[in-house]
Amino acid sequence: MVWIPGGTFTMGSNDHYIEEAPAHRVKVDGFWMDRSPVTNKDFARFVEETGYVTFCEIPPDASLYPGALPELLNAASVVFVQPSGPVDLRNPHQWWHFIAEANWRQPQGPGSTIKDRMDHPVVHIAWNDVQAYCAWAGKVLPTEAEWEFAARGGSEGTEFAWGSELIPSTGHRANIWQGEFPWQNLATDGHVGTSPVTSYSENEYGLYDMIGNVWEWTADWYSPKHTADKPKACCIPKNPRGGEEAESFDPREVLKIPRKVMKGGSHLCAPNYCRRYRPSARMAQPIDTSTSHLGFRCIVRGTRG
Numbered sequence: 355m356v357w358i359p360g361g362t363f364t365m366g367s368n369d370h371y372i373e374e375a376p377a378h379r380v381k382v383d384g385f386w387m388d389r390s391p392v393t394n395k396d397f398a399r400f401v402e403e404t405g406y407v408t409f410c411e412i413p414p415d416a417s418l419y420p421g422a423l424p425e426l427l428n429a430a431s432v433v434f435v436q437p438s439g440p441v442d443l444r445n446p447h448q449w450w451h452f453i454a455e456a457n458w459r460q461p462q463g464p465g466s467t468i469k470d471r472m473d474h475p476v477v478h479i480a481w482n483d484v485q486a487y488c489a490w491a492g493k494v495l496p497t498e499a500e501w502e503f504a505a506r507g508g509s510e511g512t513e514f515a516w517g518s519e520l521i522p523s524t525g526h527r528a529n530i531w532q533g534e535f536p537w538q539n540l541a542t543d544g545h546v547g548t549s550p551v552t553s554y555s556e557n558e559y560g561l562y563d564m565i566g567n568v569w570e571w572t573a574d575w576y577s578p579k580h581t582a583d584k585p586k587a588c589c590i591p592k593n594p595r596g597g598e599e600a601e602s603f604d605p606r607e608v609l610k611i612p613r614k615v616m617k618g619g620s621h622l623c624a625p626n627y628c629r630r631y632r633p634s635a636r637m638a639q640p641i642d643t644s645t646s647h648l649g650f651r652c653i654v655r656g657t658r659g
Contacts, residue, residue, distance in 0.1 A: 355386040355653075355654065356386070356389055357385075357658050358384060358385050358386070360382050360503070361381070361508075362381045363379070363503055363506060364377050364379055365380045365498075366580045366634050367632070370629065370634065370635065371629075371635065372579070373636055377634075378580055381593070382497075382593055384657070384658060385496070386654040387496065387504055387559075387561060387652075388493075389556070389561055390563055390651065391476075391551055391563055391567070391570060391649045391651045392650055393472065393473055393474060394472045394473070394474055394475075395473065398472070400490050404486075404490060406487075406490075408457060408480065409483055410429060410430060410431035410456070410478050410480060410644045413428055413429045414426075428455070430452050431456040431457055431645065432643060433461070433463055433645075433646045434450060434536075434622060435450075438537065440534070441536065441537060443536075443626075450645075457478045457644075458479060461548075462646070473552075474549065474550055475567060475568045475649035476649055477548065477644075477647065478644040479644055479648065479649060479650060480641065482641075484650050487650075487652075488652055491652060492654075494653060495571055495650065498573075498615045499593070499594050501572050502633050507557035507559050507564075508559065514632055514633075515632070515633050520625070526554065527555060527565070528565040528566030529563070529566040530565075530620075530622075530631045531621060532624075533624070535622065535628070536627070545621065547621060548621060549621070551563050553567075564633070565631050566623065566631055567620060568618075569617065569619065569637070569639070569649070570648075570650050571639065572614060572617055574596035574614065574615045575613070576596070576614060576615045576638035577597040581594070597615070612640070616636070616639045617633075617636055619632070620647040620648070
């Protein structure tokens with residue numbers, strides 16, 4: 355882990371997607387953060403020591419999903435499958451598929467393996483899985499504010515975590531999509547899909563993969579916009595927590611399934627589709643859903659010691 359010193363910064367953005375607004379000043383205390391996302395090697399150790407079975411490895415309870423098609427009641431997870439040609443970008447079902455037996459050990463479904471991906475970020479991890487790992491490791495998830503502060507690496511006023519250019523003259527700084535998403539992957543950075551967690555330069559705090567590779571869960575419940583600034587500097591929020599938990603969780607009411615904030619973008623973010631490879635970018639993730647492009651990292655709050 356590395357020490358993140360804390361401080362005051364402008365969270366969010368008024369210049370990009372509507373859910374990132376309004377930009378506002380917040381403070382966070384210092385904390386320790388994992389240098390990289392949790393890897394397959396890390397998660398395998400957790401499973402070996404505890405016998406834990408992830409959410410997507412357990413068939414859904416049919417009583418909670420009345421009317422669901424039988425093929426949707428298998429142990430399964432959501433996997434990106436590259437189309438063979440251009441598709442309608444308004445329909446994500448063109449590239450997202452619910453694949454039986456896809457899980458952290460078989461990230462693309464039956465026949466795939468992590469044998470040569472132990473240093474890649476673990477994926478197909480739902481909210482309960484994150485909580486179980488954190489409890490075992492003696493850590494917690496960062497809030498959205500803590501995560502964004504760390505991703506910025508001490509810089510403000512730039513679009514990207516490393517400056518104003520998506521691809522600087524020094525080369526790629528994050529694992530994102532090159533080409534026309536979702537059908538043309540030029541892989542000019544040398545990676546298709548996830549990449550080893552130290553493949554790109556660390557930021558000014560010594561953190562790897564805060565942008566790209568995989569989205570990362572945060573502790574905050576999702577709300578469709580940020581809270582506006584307080585009128586006085588003395589009232590800048592300190593260690594804010596976003597959103598409110600849904601009153602109840604009933605899988606039959608899909609639109610009411612609680613959602614957490616995920617940050618950082620992934621290897622599927624592309625200029626022609628999802629420009630969320632920026633510190634301020636954010637999306638909602640249902641707590642009962644795991645995917646092939648979502649992972650996490652942990653923090654420990656306290657003094658530097």
